[in-house]
Amino acid sequence: MRLTSSSDEARGTPSEQGRLSVRATEFRTIALLAGVYIIDYIDRVMIAVALPLIGAEFGLNRTEQGLIVSAFAIAYLVSQLPSGLLADRVGARPLLLISLVAWSVFTAATGLAPGLVVLLVLRVLFGIAQALFPPASFKAIAERTRRTARSRATGMLLASNFAGAGLGPLIVSPLVVAAGWRHTFWIVAVGGLIIGFALWKLLPAPLPREVAEPEEQQTADTSTVPLSHVLRNGLVVRCTLMFACFNMLSYGMMTWVPSYLVDAKGMSMVAAGVSAAIPQLITAVAVVIGGWLMSRWFDQKPQLLVVPAVTIAAVLLIPMLLAEATTTFTVLQSLAMFSAGLAIIGIVGLPMRVLPRDLVGSAMGLVNTGGQFAGVVAPLVMGWLADRFGFGSAFGFLAATTLTAALISLTTRVQHGQLGKSV
Structure with a gap:
């Protein structure tokens, strides 16, 4: 047994x-x-829940309704990389507050929109405001967690995305029915401002660099690494492409499942909101489990988790489409989303684990650009396919893009600390 001196005890107490x-x-x-993030995704899901009422009030077809969602996604897409660069230069805290206040203001203004054109403009401004948040949040995680904890931390953030997407219909559907879609936007905007104030007051200071990234884990002087090396890094580029394909499934389900259940299955708006919420909440659990699995077993070989999980999700879409009963549809959708949720940390979380915190904002801005490309494409393509060929073709598109994400994962290799590796 090792004897501990009083000086050791003195050193041990501060360490603990x-x-x-x-x-x-x-x-x-x-x-x-x-x-x-829960408030963020409630705001995003709100437009999908309200689409049938907005479409009826403004006389819009499904393609035009898809354009409303895509207007946000286009602005969100092009703003990701600039937001990441800003996060790396000014830090996380200012951008987090600016983003929350701005998107809450534009959420409230959406409830005043007199027609399609103004609604599209507001959705663009809303997209720019929300685009500041993801890179700043990843930057905040990189500044305030140890490198070894970042996969799990990223998993919790992504899980909250799905939790918000799941809670959104449960909260918004009754509000839309009781108060109308315009008043619902005002109510949710107030919630965003309250959460923003709490974040500003309670967010802790960054950890010292030697704690977050111990010297033995730092393999490069990031102050001398050009941004172009990050943008050409093989892992970052492949994660960007994978997230673009993978996120078609998330955006497609979030945007069109409520309308599909109302139009094709004859469900009420509230019932459709509940049915759409269940798979999202189940996905939130799957993302947490996936983050734990990645940290424990798959950190070096993510494709061993990503490929089978994503392939199973794509295959499950086929019986989901063929389901006659809404309960069967929801069960199969939940299984597909659970399987996909296991894989997401193997796609989005890898740059957080590999790159030093000085470059996390830029790298994650690029990765999220890929993910939001799906937000532009999926609502429009699925709306067009649903108008021309029916919802079967629209959901078949999701199966194809999901399988493509699995194929890209097969070429992905993790190289910790090697920032200059090009594609």
């Missing part, structure tokens, strides 16, 4: 206090950002 302080910083950061 330091570990507790680090864990408290990590926990508070993740909890606050997860709460904001």
Whole structure:
């Protein structure tokens, strides 16, 4: 047995206090950002739930309704990389607050839209405002967590995305029915402002660099690495392409399942909102499990988790489309989304684990650009396919893009700390 001197005990006590302080910083950061993401996705899902009423009021076909969703996604897409560069230069805290306040203002203004043109403009402004948040949130995670904790932390953030997408229909559908779609936008905007104030007051300071990224884990002087090396890094580029294909499934389900259940299955809006919420909430659980699996077993070989999980999700879309009963449809959709949820950390979380925090904002801005490309394409393509050929073709498009993500994953290799590797 090793004897401990009084001087060792003196050194050990601050060390234990330091570990507790680090864990408290990590926990508070993740909890606050997860709460904001829930509001974020309630805001996004709200437009999908309200689309049937908006379409009826403004006399819009499905393609035009898809354009409303895509207007947000286009602005969100082109703003991702500039937002990432901003996050790396000015830090996370200012961008987080600006984003929350701005998108809450534009959410409230949406409830005043007199027609399609103004609604499209507001959705573009809403997209720009929300685009500031993801790179800033990933930057906040990189500044306030240890490198070894980032896969799990990223998993919790992504899980909160799906939790928000699942809670959104449950909250918004009754509000839309009771208060109308315009008043619903105003109510949710107030919630965003309250959460923004809490984030500003409670977000902890960044961890010291030697704690977040110990010297032995830093393999490059990031101050001398050109941004072009990050943009050409093989892992970052492949994650960007994978997320573009993978996120077609998420955006497609989130945008069109409520309308499909109302139009094709004859469900009420509230019932459709509940049915659409269940798979999203199940996906949130799957993302947490996937983050744990990645950290424990698949950090070096993510394709061993990503490829089978994503392939199973794509295959399950076939019986889902053939389901006659709405309960069967929802069960199969939930299984497909659960399987896909297991894989998402193997796509989005890898740059967070590999890159130093000085470059996380830029890298994740690029990866999220790929993911939001899906937000532009999926609503429009699925709306066009549904108008021309029916919802079967629209959901078949999701199966094809999901399988493409699995194929890209087969070529993905993890090289920790090697920032200059090109494609």
